[in-house]
Amino acid sequence: MKTHISLKICTVSCLSLIILFVVSCVKDNSLLIDDSNSERYKVTFKVADFDRFTSPLGFKSAASATFQKRASLSTSQSQVGYLYYWSFNQSSLDPDIALQAGHSISYNNGLIPAEYGAGFAFDTYAAGQALSFKGANDIIVKVSLKNAQTLSGIGFDLSSSGTGPKDFILSYSNDAGANYKVISAQNQFTNTNTSQAKNSFAYNIDTLSLNFNQDFYLKISLLSGQRGTASAYNEATGIMRLDNLHLLGTANVIVGSTVYDNFAYYIFNALTGELVVQGEMDFTSSTTEISESLPMGVYYTSFVSNKSDFKLLYPSNITHYENYYYANPFNNFKAVQFGKTDTLTVDQNISQNVKLKRLYSQIKFEFTDAKNLSEVKRIVINQDHEPFFYAPFNTARTNPIVDQSEIELKPDFSLSKQIVFNQFMGLLSGARPISYTIEVYSDVALLRTFTVSSAIKNNVQLVFRGNLLIDQSQTANFAISVNEDWDGEVITDF
Numbered sequence: 009m010k011t012h013i014s015l016k017i018c019t020v021s022c023l024s025l026i027i028l029f030v031v032s033c034v035k036d037n038s039l040l041i042d043d044s045n046s047e048r049y050k051v052t053f054k055v056a057d058f059d060r061f062t063s064p065l066g067f068k069s070a071a072s073a074t075f076q077k078r079a080s081l082s083t084s085q086s087q088v089g090y091l092y093y094w095s096f097n098q099s100s101l102d103p104d105i106a107l108q109a110g111h112s113i114s115y116n117n118g119l120i121p122a123e124y125g126a127g128f129a130f131d132t133y134a135a136g137q138a139l140s141f142k143g144a145n146d147i148i149v150k151v152s153l154k155n156a157q158t159l160s161g162i163g164f165d166l167s168s169s170g171t172g173p174k175d176f177i178l179s180y181s182n183d184a185g186a187n188y189k190v191i192s193a194q195n196q197f198t199n200t201n202t203s204q205a206k207n208s209f210a211y212n213i214d215t216l217s218l219n220f221n222q223d224f225y226l227k228i229s230l231l232s233g234q235r236g237t238a239s240a241y242n243e244a245t246g247i248m249r250l251d252n253l254h255l256l257g258t259a260n261v262i263v264g265s266t267v268y269d270n271f272a273y274y275i276f277n278a279l280t281g282e283l284v285v286q287g288e289m290d291f292t293s294s295t296t297e298i299s300e301s302l303p304m305g306v307y308y309t310s311f312v313s314n315k316s317d318f319k320l321l322y323p324s325n326i327t328h329y330e331n332y333y334y335a336n337p338f339n340n341f342k343a344v345q346f347g348k349t350d351t352l353t354v355d356q357n358i359s360q361n362v363k364l365k366r367l368y369s370q371i372k373f374e375f376t377d378a379k380n381l382s383e384v385k386r387i388v389i390n391q392d393h394e395p396f397f398y399a400p401f402n403t404a405r406t407n408p409i410v411d412q413s414e415i416e417l418k419p420d421f422s423l424s425k426q427i428v429f430n431q432f433m434g435l436l437s438g439a440r441p442i443s444y445t446i447e448v449y450s451d452v453a454l455l456r457t458f459t460v461s462s463a464i465k466n467n468v469q470l471v472f473r474g475n476l477l478i479d480q481s482q483t484a485n486f487a488i489s490v491n492e493d494w495d496g497e498v499i500t501d502f
Contacts, residue, residue, distance in 0.1 A: 051352070052359040053273070053298040055311070091159065092151050093254040097136030098370060098469070099124045100428060104133070107259050108152035110223070112423060115144045120424050128165050128206050130252035138167070138251035143244045147228040148185070151255065153220040161256035162226065163210040166197070172246035174200045175233025178211065181225035182218050188227055200236035204249060224255075271313045272320075273298060276329040276401065278306040278351065283327050307352045308401050311362055316343030321397075321409065333399035336368075336432035338391050339413035343368065343430055349400040366467040367398065368430045371444075375476040381421035383450050384476065389415040389429070392443035392459065398434025425476075433466040440465065448476060462488050 093105040094113075101113050101121070114120055127138030141147065153159065168174065174197040179188040191211055199205035218224065230248065232241035275285040284307065285300050308329055314320050314336075321335040336343050346364035375381065395411040419427055431442065443461035447454060460472050474486035 048301045048303050049354050050357045051300050051302050051354055053300075053309075053311070053362050054359060055271070055298070055362050055364065089256065091153075091156055091255045091257045091259055094139075094252070095130070095133040095136060096124060096127060096139045096251060097133065098428075099137050099372075101139075101424060102428070106151075107156060108154050110150075110152040112150045113139065113147070114150075115141055115147045122424065122426075125247075125249050126204070127249070127251040128167075130165065133252070138165070138249040141248050141250070143246065144173075144230055144248060145243065146230060147250065149226040149228075149253065150185075151224050151226075153218065153222070153224050155259055156220050157258040158214065159216065159218060159220075159224065159255060159257040160214040161210065161212055162191075162254070163208070163256070164253040165251040166207050166209065167204040167249045167251075168197070169247040170203050170239040171242035172248045173230035173233060173241065174235055174238065175231040177227075177229040177231065178209075179227045179229070180213075180216070181227070182222050184223065185225045188225070196233050200234065200238045203238075204247075226255075269315050270319070271311070273312075274310045274326065274332065275300065275302070275352075276308040276310075276332070278308050281328045281330055281401075283329075283332075286326065302354050304355050305353075307354065309350045309352050310347070310400055311349075311364065312345065312347040312367070313364060314343065314345050316340050316345065318343070320345070323408070329401035330405070332401060333397050333405065333408060335395065335397035335409045335411075337413050338395065338411050338432075339415055340432075341415045341429035343432065345432060347398070347435060349435065365435060367434055368432045369464055369466055369468040369470060370428060371431050371442075372428045372469065372471045373426060373446075373476075374471055374473045375421070375425040376473060377425065377475045377477055379477070381425060381476060384421060384448055384455065385418065385451050386449040387417045387419060387427065388447040388449070389417070390445045390447075391431075392445055392461075393441055396431070396433045396440075400435070433464075436465040438465060439463040442470075460486055460488075462490070464490060468492055 090105045091107045092103050092111065094101075094103045097104075103111060121139055121141055123140040123142070124137040125140040127136050129135040162178075166176075176195050177193055178191045178195060180191055181188045191213060195209060197205075197207045199207055228250075235241065270288065272288045273286070274283065276282065277284050284302070287298065287300075289298075310332070312320065312334060316336070318337055318340045321337065323331050323333065326332050336345060345367040347367045348362050348364050350360075350362075352358075352360065391411075394407060395409040397407060397409045399405040415429055417427055433440065441461065441463045443459060445457065445459045448456040456477060462470055462472075464470050469491035471489040471491070472486040473489065
């Protein structure tokens, strides 16, 4: 009898353990995503500032607010929009959009402007910097029309100080600047009473007869103009600012362009870490929305855009958020890359805005040498710090990147005594050390080697300011400036 009772107790105990185990398993499995049984919900991601990040050939006028996207880089086709656009927001003469190289901006018979002031918002571009001129008589913008099919419009914003110009003559040349023809003889500012007030100008030039194999020169000849309550015109001290300069037209996008213009996204199960969705699209796509169907659950999301000459570096096989990372080769120094990581809870149909942030900082060297730098023919930059990579969901990951690439530049210091490159960093919460060794060469010899260092995070403008070439009587220190309104600018002496 005792044995029988013991057997019954043992049987009940075993059954209880089995039931508890099954219940436990069911409870644990309820936390996981079951693609086959769970109800699925539509999740829409709306990418904020999509157009600005892609630098589209965007067409905007008073009659149209519709963007015409950049033509697909894999085909050859006409595209209406910006042939050239300068926001000057990076305190640089480099245009945000350029059909060809060979562009320049000068004033007063070849002087190169290097000062910037507060600018104006335009299109999808924020109110950042404007190009500033002091004592300018005329401004000349030169661009290449190679691969352009039409040149239909010109526009820009101007402002001036109390003693600055309030009118100008706009003319153009298509014969290397030998002869100029007037586009508009009178261009009176509408706001003359407020110093540095915005005055916008736009011109339809689709009737001009142009040779697209020759460069196009645009000339702004400054005049006193009607001054209202402004001070008397002073050509020597008056300050004028130029912003949002753009040329509109159609262009032929060439097959085989090396530009990699890509947007990618990765969605991971936050509980298991497994990759659930992976997507990729060309930035030339007309959509700014991404829609996916996901079961109920919690997810980690990663979005990244890359406009550059090379693909980002990813793991060969992304299956789990612990092995997920991306990086950019150091020599891909013109890359413009933005990203965003987030946590997403899905229990209904949802729409989420995704605002991308810069994954890089801008590094600028401003050389203060009084002498001509024409003997400098080549500059080589090596990164001495650990190569940057970004693993958003595994901060303890060891660095998987081996990058011994270098930046090699052949600067033309007759145009500007500065060099600029982008340093990929990822999305950082605090400053990280950076260090560079710079080698300066003539045609036949190494002229100088020096090292600079600082500590910054992403989304910063860092400026090293000092002499490129030194003699024994000079110090080799650079001044450092950090601008964190980008998040910012940093200046360092060298």
